[in-house]
Structures are given as C-alpha cells and as structure tokens.
Amino acid sequence: xxxxxxxxxxxxxxxxxxxxxxxxxxxxxxxxxxxxxxxxxxxxxxxxxxxxxxxxxxxxxxxxxxxxxxxxxxxxxxxxxxxxxxxxxxxxxxxxxxxxxxxxxxxxxxxxxxxxxxxxxxxxxxxxxxxxxxxxxxxxxxxxxxxxxxxxxxxxxxxxxxxxxxxxxxxxxxxxxxxxxxxxxxxxxxxxxxxxxxxxxxxxxxxxxxxxxxxxxxxxxxxxxxxxxxxxxxxxxxxxxxxxxxxxxxxxxxxxxxxxxxxxxxxxxxxxxxxxxxxxxxxxxxxxxxxxxxxxxxx
Numbered sequence: 001x002x003x004x005x006x007x008x009x010x011x012x013x014x015x016x017x018x019x020x021x022x023x024x025x026x027x028x029x030x031x032x033x034x035x036x037x038x039x040x041x042x043x044x045x046x047x048x049x050x051x052x053x054x055x056x057x058x059x060x061x062x063x064x065x066x067x068x069x070x071x072x073x074x075x076x077x078x079x080x081x082x083x084x085x086x087x088x089x090x091x092x093x094x095x096x097x098x099x100x101x102x103x104x105x106x107x108x109x110x111x112x113x114x115x116x117x118x119x120x121x122x123x124x125x126x127x128x129x130x131x132x133x134x135x136x137x138x139x140x141x142x143x144x145x146x147x148x149x150x151x152x153x154x155x156x157x158x159x160x161x162x163x164x165x166x167x168x169x170x171x172x173x174x175x176x177x178x179x180x181x182x183x184x185x186x187x188x189x190x191x192x193x194x195x196x197x198x199x200x201x202x203x204x205x206x207x208x209x210x211x212x213x214x215x216x217x218x219x220x221x222x223x224x225x226x227x228x229x230x231x232x233x234x235x236x237x238x239x240x241x242x243x244x245x246x247x248x249x250x251x252x253x254x255x256x257x258x259x260x261x262x263x264x265x266x267x268x269x270x271x272x273x274x275x276x277x278x279x280x281x282x283x284x285x286x287x288x289x290x291x292x293x294x295x296x297x298x299x
Contacts, residue, residue: 027137031145035111041149044107045156051103052095052161059084059091060168080261087174088165089184092191093261095161096154096198100254101234104153104198105205109226111149112209115142116292118219135293139210143285146206147199154199158191180263190260197257201273204250204280205230211288214295247272250280 035041063085080097083090116139119125165171174187182190209226216222230251236242237249246252253273259266 028141028144031141032148035145035149036152041111044110045153048099048103048107048153048157049160051099052091052157052164055081055095055098056084056088056091056161056164056168080258083175084165084169086170087187088167088169088171089162089174089187089191091165091169092158092161093194093258095157096194096257097255099157100198100201101251102230104150104157105202105230105251106227107153108146108150108202108205109209109230110223112146112206113213113222113224113226114219115146115210116213117216117222118213120217121219136289139214139289139292142213143206143210143288146210147203150202150206151196151199154195154202158195162191176263177258177261178263182263194257194260197260197270197273198254201254201257201277204277204284207281207284207288208250211284211291214288214291248276250276252276 059081080090080093084094116125172184173181174184175181205226208229209222212226212229213219213222216225233249234251237246237251253269253276256269256273259268259270
C-alpha cells in the first residue's frame with residue numbers, strides 16, 4: 001500500500017468534499033469518547049474529585065473539638081471554609097475556590113495542550129485530515145471537546161464536594177455573604193450556577209492551550225507550555241506594580257463567582273470575568289485557526 005501523502009492546506013482532500021452534519025456529530029462523539037476513556041483524563045478527574053474529600057476531612061478533624069475552621073480558628077483559608085461546619089453545602093463553594101486557581105486550569109491545560117500536538121505526535125493527525133472533516137471542523141471539534149471537559153471537571157468537583165459535605169456536615173438553609181437566609185433548594189441552585197460560571201471561566205485557558213497545541217508536534221511540550229503560562233500569569237496577577245494590567249489577565253476575576261452568594265447578586269465582576277474569557281477565546285481561538293489552517297501536516 002503506498003504511503004499517504006502529507007495533507008497541505010488548500011488541498012482537494014480538504015476542500016473538495018461536502019461534509020454532512022452527521023459526520024460532524026460523529027467526529028465530536030468520537031473525540032468525546034476518546035478523551036474521556038483515556039487513563040490520563042480519568043486520573044485528572046480522580047485528582048479533582050479527591051480535593052473536596054481532603055478538604056472536608058481536614059475541616060472535620062480540625063473542628064472535632066468544637067473550634068472553627070481555618071488557621072487559628074479564625075475562619076481563614078479558601079472562601080467559605082469557616083461556614084462548612086454549619087452547612088455542608090459550603091464545601092461546594094470552598095472546593096471550587098480551592099481548585100480554580102491551579103487544579104482545574106492545570107487539568108484543562110493538559111487536555112487542550114494535547115488536543116492537536118498529541119495527534120501529531122502519535123501520527124494520527126494526518127489521517128484525521130484525510131477524512132472529510134476539514135481543518136476548521138476538526139479544530140472546532142477539539143475545542144468543543146475541551147469545553148466539555150471543562151464542564152465535566154467542574155461538576156466532578158462540585159458533586160464530590162456536595163457528597164462529602166452531606167456525609168460529614170449538616171445541610172439546610174444557609175446564610176449568604178450579605179447575611180440573608182435562603183433555602184437549601186435555592187442554595188443548590190446557586191451552587192449549580194456557580195459551577196457553570198467556573199466552567200465558563202476556563203474557556204480562555206482552553207483557547208490558549210489549543211493555540212499552543214497548534215505550534216508544536218510534541219504533546220508534552222504543548223501541555224508543559226500551557227501549564228507554565230498559567231502559573232506565570234497567576235504570579236503576575238499577584239504583583240502590585242502590575243495593577244494596571246491585572247484586570248486584563250484571564251485569571252483576575254476567577255473568584256468573582258463568590259458574588260453569586262450575595263443577596264442581591266453583584267454582577268459587575270461576574271460580567272467582566274465572562275467578557276475577558278470571551279475575549280481570550282476569540283483571540284487565541286482565531287490564532288489557533290490561522291495557525292492550523294496554514295500548517296503543513298506531515299505527521
């Protein structure tokens with residue numbers, strides 16, 4: 001059998017076939033199954049699920065003598081941690097606050113960084129492009145798969161925290177940051193909304209990782225670069241001298257989801273966060289498309 005030729009942009013293979021919606025759906029389904037069946041993906045989800053368990057057990061042990069959670073019993077640590085002993089639902093908010101700065105974006109960076117570069121490194125990217133999908137559809141499918149992982153990863157943290165919180169602490173009506181009381185059902189609704197906002201807060205990271213993935217044929221290099229950029233941006237976000245630039249960093253408004261626990265809800269920073277994420281997604285998504293559609297794929 002003759003060896004397949006390298007697929008180059010503008011070739012008849014890419015543009016000469018009509019792609020049916022069924023093929024697009026099948027490609028997305030295949031990508032989702034492939035991603036979520038990988039041991040690496042399952043390991044990342046297991047680590048994320050373990051964080052609320054460890055936080056819940058630590059709070060339970062620390063408060064077993066009747067003291068308050070947090071350093072010195074003062075309620076410090078991640079947001080809402082001092083409220084966990086009163087209501088286990090607060091473990092959901094605490095776990096999301098604890099995982100959002102590092103664990104969640106790191107997991108997204110691994111998945112997004114490997115999206116294109118991993119296929120090139122394994123030698124399968126060329127054969128994906130031979131199929132009547134086209135580069136734009138393939139790139140969009142990879143991004144949609146990464147976004148699906150964002151949602152699943154966030155929900156895994158939230159569900160793990162809710163389960164542990166229900167087992168270790170009482171549940172019931174809860175007090176908002178503003179001091180008002182809301183029902184447990186409304187609290188669950190806000191917890192779900194917070195999880196969705198946290199997932200949406202990662203779309204900028206997903207686009208950045210996808211762009212980096214188009215720059216190299218090494219999945220490990222793409223993952224390491226993406227995670228390195230995440231750490232660098234968050235370090236820069238803590239330097240006071242850069243306060244004029246910090247509102248434009250994708251991580252600056254990540255913890256604004258806490259405003260959903262106010263009554264009434266403060267929307268200002270929430271809207272800014274979603275706007276920044278949309279901007280990063282548009283810029284790096286366009287850069288990834290421009291790079292990928294012009295790239296000579298030989299592996």
